[in-house]
Amino acid sequence: xxxxxxxxxxxxxxxxxxxxxxxxxxxxxxxxxxxxxxxxxxxxxxxxxxxxxxxxxxxxxxxxxxxxxxxxxxxxxxxxxxxxxxxxxxxxxxxxxxxxxxxxxxxxxxxxxxxxxxxxxxxxxxxxxxxxxxxxxxxxxxxxxxxxxxxxxxxxxxxxxxxxxxxxxxxxx
Numbered sequence: 085x086x087x088x089x090x091x092x093x094x095x096x097x098x099x100x101x102x103x104x105x106x107x108x109x110x111x112x113x114x115x116x117x118x119x120x121x122x123x124x125x126x127x128x129x130x131x132x133x134x135x136x137x138x139x140x141x142x143x144x145x146x147x148x149x150x151x152x153x154x155x156x157x158x159x160x161x162x163x164x165x166x167x168x169x170x171x172x173x174x175x176x177x178x179x180x181x182x183x184x185x186x187x188x189x190x191x192x193x194x195x196x197x198x199x200x201x202x203x204x205x206x207x208x209x210x211x212x213x214x215x216x217x218x219x220x221x222x223x224x225x226x227x228x229x230x231x232x233x234x235x236x237x238x239x240x241x242x243x244x245x246x247x248x249x250x251x252x253x254x255x256x257x
Contacts, residue, residue: 153189153214159221161250164242170214171236178233180240182226187240188217222248 158165166187170178173191181188194211224242231240 151212151214152216153191155189155216155218157218157220162244164220164222164224164244166218166220166240166242168216168238168240169236170233170238173214173236175233175238178238180229180231180238182220182224182229182242185220185223186217187220187242188215189238189240190215224248 154169156165156167158167166189168189170189170191173193177193178189178191180190190213192211192213194209196207196209198207199205220242223245225245226242229240229242231238233239
């Protein structure tokens with residue numbers, strides 16, 4: 085068997101070339117599609133529109149439209165102050181209850197508009213329901229609670245029971 089003569093050109097073999105490193109435009113397009121698909125924010129179930137056809141009954145309509153109001157619980161020395169934002173809700177439409185070591189605030193609104201123009205009759209009813217239950221940081225006396233409403237801000241002051249009040253403890257050496 086005859087040996088081939090070695091030439092310098094046959095020894096230089098390109099392992100990687102710049103051309104082979106760059107993907108073509110189709111590959112780049114597919115990669116962009118995957119990146120955009122997996123990096124986007126998936127919608128929550130609550131964000132999906134609820135389709136309602138005439139005559140369609142939803143047994144849990146109230147739970148679908150329930151919103152949670154903003155609520156602050158402030159632990160003071162002798163009492164607990166609970167502030168709840170309820171804009172647009174009259175104080176007659178608010179229900180506040182203290183049960184055990186939690187407080188529940190519920191409110192609702194209902195507005196009806198009606199207009200008659202020539203042979204056109206339009207009636208619209210808009211209602212909303214808000215509800216929130218928050219745990220309280222200590223034992224409270226729910227029977228002595230006081231609530232007041234000012235400019236859409238509900239403030240409920242609930243005194244603590246004697247055993248739950250803060251006491252200063254002196255440090256002995």
